[in-house]
Amino acid sequence: MNKEGLKKISYGVYIVNTVNSGCVVNTLTQVTNDKITVTINKDNYTNKMLKEYKKFNVTVLTKNTDMTVIQTFGFTSSKDNDKYANFKTEADSNNIPYIKEDMAALIEAEVTDIIDVDTHTIFIAKILNTKKLSNNEVMTYDYYHKVKNGVTPPKAPTYEKPKKGYRCKICGYVYEGEELPKDFVCPICGAPASAFEKID
Ligand SMILES: Cc1cc2nc3c(=O)[nH]c(=O)nc-3n(C[C@H](O)[C@H](O)[C@H](O)COP(=O)(O)O)c2cc1C
Structure with missing residues (x-):
């Protein structure tokens, strides 16, 4: 299968935070005016925590977001270390932490349904509240790759094995x-x- 076309799908870059866990995702989508979906690899600790706690929040990354945030939340696991330890965090209305600095928005949500997709789980969630955090321009997946020279780790749904x-x-x-x-x-x-x- 030629996968070239998939590279033209546009995404944003987000952090999904839940109790004791958080990870970078690009697969967040608004599906109705009060529902979002996010797709998480079953090997990611955040998958387990979302199934357990159901409530989570999402922060929308901006072009100013420090790359150490993506490095920590996108390339290390909450199973092995406390990702929040080196960052200044706030608590949302469910007491779930999030990094506020250089983020565009906060979305609080609760999982209502899950769909099994082999290696991944699609979480359907009801939006509980949202808040604008800044006027900074949001980071698109394209910007992350082209301007920040960012890469995608093996446990992301859009990962493609490099040739050499x-x-x-x-x-x-x-x-x-x-x-x-x-x-x-x-x-x-x-x-x-x-x-x-x-x-x-
Ligand atoms: C730009 C980017 C996009 C990513 N998108 C996703 C995604 O949509 N779903 C997913 O499960 N993992 C995604 N990942 C990978 C997870 O963030 C990564 O595997 C993380 O270490 C999981 O942490 P955890 O074990 O604490 O949940 C992405 C990573 C990056 C850097």
């Missing part, structure tokens, strides 16, 4: 090419060339 290159063992960033320059520095987490492994 070197993978950062710290954050998963893949440099595509035959030779990794000796002075290469990972654009996501700042790791040196020695932290990269060859992939075929």
